[in-house]
Amino acid sequence: MRRVFLGVDCGTQSTKVVLRDGVTGGVVAVGRAPHELIERDDGTREQDPAWWIDALRIAVRDATRGERFDIGGIGVSGQQHGLVCLDQSDRPVRAAKLWNDTTTARECAELTRTLGGESRVLELTGNLLLPGYTGPKIAWLATHEPDAYARTVRMCLPHDYLNLWLTGEFVTEAGDASGTAYFDVRARHYSDAVLAAIDATRDWTRTLPPIAPSLNVVGTLRSEAAEPLGLDGGVPVSAGGGDNMMSAIGCDVVTPGPVAVSLGTSGTAFAYRDRPAVDPLGEAAAFCDSTGGWLPLTATLNCTSVTEWVRSLFGMDHADVDAAVASEGARGLAFLPYLSGERTPNRPEAAGVFVGLRADHGRDVIVRAVVEGVTFGLAYGLDALHRAGVAPTEVTLVGGGSASDAWAQLCADVFGLPVVRPTIVEAAASGAARQAQWAVEAKRPGLAPAASRRFEPRPRPVLREAAERMAALREMSRANQL
Incomplete structure (x- = not known):
């Protein structure tokens, strides 16, 4: 049976899945499923995380088409910066605000002032507080939807949510986390100062996922997720990352x-x-x-x-x-x-x-x-x-x-x-599959001649x-x- 590595890319418009040959590095199958998008004139751009799970099921089955593969590992790429809010049972509290949601300009300005200006923000994290990033979305939620904010127990990024569904593990990695605006890119950990500016009363150690090494296996495919995907349980799942980071690996x-x-x-x-x-x-x-x-x-x-x-x-x-x-x-x-x-x-x-x-x-x-x-x-x-x-x-x-x-x-x-x-076939999904192989085999896989x-x-x-x-x-x- 051919050994392959499965890469997922949960983008804005669709979810793509590739199967990457573990020996040649070539893509042997591709599957896709579209997403809906919630758009409003005020700059709102949102998606229900349940749509991502539905699309993942369809895209995996579209790629495998009933054929059995020896899947050596799974890697997940996700659109960056999205805010996924989860209740005490890890169910989404509301739709996820996306990278292209521009409703948080006021929160960006207020947080920047609180922290001492743009130069100080760059010292703390290396990145400015911009509307696309995750941190201002949290501040927006606390102000505009306090009930939803109060019901939120944990917060994560889109690729983290898919990894949680696949493995049951609540974890992230530095690449995707660095796009939140509350992550110190120099030290590769969360910025206590920025998180305190967002909400000084919340226990962020319980709210946010811990940072795993990017080239680690973070869990295995649980049976509850394997069955709807048509896969065997127990497959290693790598840390994954944001779509830009996975595209970089794919390229x-x-x-x-x-x-x-x-x-x-x-x-x-x-x-x-x-x-x-x-x-x-x-x-x-x-x-x-x-x-x-x-x-x-x-x-x-x-x-x-x-x-x-x-x-x-x-x-x-x-x-x-x-x-x-x-x-x-x-x-x-x-x-x-x-x-x-x-x-x-x-x-x-x-x-x-x-x-x-x-x-x-x-x-x-x-x-x-x-x-x-x-x-x-x-x-x-x-x-x-x-x-x-x-x-x-x-x-x-x-x-x-x-x-x-x-x-x-x-x-x-x-x-x-x-x-x-x-x-390059689906750079982000291919990069996720390549990262999965890298994590499982502890060495950088080659690329197929292109x-x-x-x-x-x-x-x-x-x-x-x-x-x-x-x-x-x-x-x-x-x-x-x-």
Whole structure:
């Protein structure tokens, strides 16, 4: 029987499952199941954790399709920063507030003032208090839903909740925990000062999961979870981690040097460091990775969520969008893509803006401007990584949007760097499976040989002009002039 390792990625839009061959490292099966999303005009973005469990059951059975595998281990990747509140029976008290929920701007400001300002917060944790992070969500819950807060006995992250369901163990690891804003990334433990600012009366040692080493097995698959998944009980389950950390493992960003950019619902750029990497402006997240190192990262809230919005708006197929993106430029039209507010830079209440729209601009020009705007946002994130000590010589491009040759070429042109697009199947889920094998076998597994395509940067005067327009728009957004 073929020995495989099972990786799970619980994302915003869906749960993906991969089976990774334990010898070759190749992906032998993939399963998927979609998620619903609760959205409100005030910036609320939530999901019921029960939906994740239902999707996990469906996705695992979709991957195995009744075939028996020798599953050597399970690893779980989860969307970062979500707040899962559990009662005394470990049942969710309410829907989980997600990474792209922007309702907590006031709590961020109040906590930052309480702690002594942004510089002091960076000293305490390495990261600013931003609306996407978990800590401000806890403060929001205490203020806006005191009854739900009072009924909450334990709190965890989405991947922690799935591990709890799989194993019965309440535990987390440093990579995902570093995205909470109440975790000291330098010392790799919770920040007592930040937690006291959130609630000085709560016993946080009982509320939050303990930190396990990232490359440890944290439990085994319990029979109550194995049966609905169609698996055998007793399978080792690794610590897992956040989706960005698992994507880094899946892309082999586990040693100094490589820089990856992911074109997903959100857009991320990240690199491995063997020491803490703190951006003095706080725009690059100073995360830990899930192998024992650190993962400086920038994230934009608006990536394929925006490109899919404009595609749907015009009823275009992906080939039509690619043709528009491949055109020479946006003819003076600029688009600030903050449809969901923004995290990098921190603009939780900002909105999307077109500037320079004329009567002779058709849909292709508008689409090109939208994709340009998203790409310049990613370039802004790469600049923040540079402040944190990351100096890329090329970029590895992953995520669903990377399948577009036109967008990959635009990334190379805008970044001014060569872009390499490897063939990686579901980077986060594959990384989770790879981490599981790493934990079980106590050595780093190899990667399957992957074909790749390289895109070289081309000099484009129109992009220099577009970059200047985008910089001006960002500054106007900062000054609330839009």
